[in-house]
Amino acid sequence: MKIDDLKLFVLVVELGGFSSAADALNLPRSNVSRRINDLEKELNINLLTRTTRRLTPTPIGQEYYNSLKDILPELDRAHELVKTQSQSPTGKIKVGLLHEADILLHDVIHSFLHDHPNISLETHLSALGYHDILTYGLDACVHIGAISDSSFIARRVAPIKGKLYATPEYVSKYGRPGSLADLDEHFMVLLRRPDGRLDNHWVFNKGEVTVNSRLVSNSAYYIRHAVFQGDGIGMFAELMMKPFVERGEIIDLLPDHETFFDEVSLVYPRRKGLSFAARLFIDYVLEEVEKIQGLS
Template sequence: MRIEDLKLFMLVAKLGSFTAAADALNLPRSNISRRINDLESALQGKLFTRTTRRLTLTPIGQGYLTSLQEIIPGLEHANDSIRTQNQNPTGKIKIGLLTESDILIHWVLQDFLTRYPNISIETHLSNLGYYDIMNYGLDMAIHVGPISDTSFIARPIASFIRKLYASPDYIARYGAPRSLEDLHQHNLIMLRWPSGQLENLWRFKQAEISIESRLISNNSNYIRHAVFQGAGIALLPEIIAHKHVAEGELVEVLPAYEMQLENIWLVYPSRTGQSFASRLLTEYLLEQIPMIK
């Protein structure tokens, strides 16, 4: 039996369905089902109990999974050692990017691919950060905001501040607020974090204000475009907005006010579970992203 089929079994067990595993690997569901059936035939035992609604591990399957979780990392480490000795690392990496982080790290990923021509990268664009690691079988993800699951490793790779911005057209129509209290008279655009929490309390270094909004989104990219189109005032990362201010496409509102520094995290399940290629990319991102200005 092939190690790829053993890792496929582990992925199906982790995601809980053939369909989810097929989506994560971009393969037909029939391919996943056939390979699991072949594995069960080779083992002469059922690994999963299948119903129309659920897919669960059998006792045999659970024991097999536990054994593989100890065996596979060691086997991959041995394989990685050979690849390292050959100075020719190979592999595929799936990384989750936030809807604006792709702007910041695109060139880092391109440089990495140039350095390692036998490694390929697939990007998964989402606003959910590390929440998508388990949903889509990602190797790692860029995340902003709190991390409640302590089973993940989270390493800070950059930081940023958010400030208030509007379009010149919006300011021309409604005027510019002169104080935080004036914001109550304006159209404000509000973010809903991946955790589901609504950001209805804007905490600045100098003060905080409770706000209401008729336009809410869980997608920061949508909020940015809404601001460009004159829909209202919103908090945007200064690292993204500053060039648009310089080009006259955005106006900084109440420039004296800025949010507390926020971290951008690189999150992954565990170092021992990472492939050699994933570890290379992890270290490369940690080294290169802080250099981006």
């Protein structure tokens, strides 16, 4: 009996089907179905009730699942404890990243993989934060905002603070605003939020302002591209823009003005437990982001 097949059975139950589990693990559906069938034959027990719409565990299958979901994380931790004695951690990690977080964490991910050559990492771009953890079999994910589900653990990464930026080329051509009131004289690039609201009213630590613009987009990527092309001024997360400011590619226009967006956290499921590699990655990210903030 293979431990990986037991983990597969747990995932099939949690996701409610062979296809969902196959998608989460990037496996053929036939592979998942065959392995579960082999497991049932080996146990001589029907673990799942199969219908055209969904798989559900049989009563004994539910008991088996309840036991495995507690036992398997402990078994993983025992195995990994032995592996770590060699001072060369191994494992695979699958992490969910929100839009912009993929760029924000790129250098940290690159550094982590360099320091841990026996760990592999896959990133999954997610629009729903921690809600996608079970759907896609993620070990952890970046999430912005509050966590309403107590079955998840959230580790605070940093507050997201917004500031105003433009390129040196834009400033050379149109000048630099000296105050929030000066923004009326500048070309702004604004975001249309998913709920339809126009993000044109900002409350800063030193005042608030409502701005207008002839260029609006619901794509944060497009807004960033437009600003980096020198087309106008945009609002961005300070943590994301810090490397570009340091390289002189972008200018923090009003350094003393910042607005609070939300909290960003690393989230993982409480009941699933974490592999050693995933715990190592989360601790690494928290430490590196804290260093970046300390240098701000």
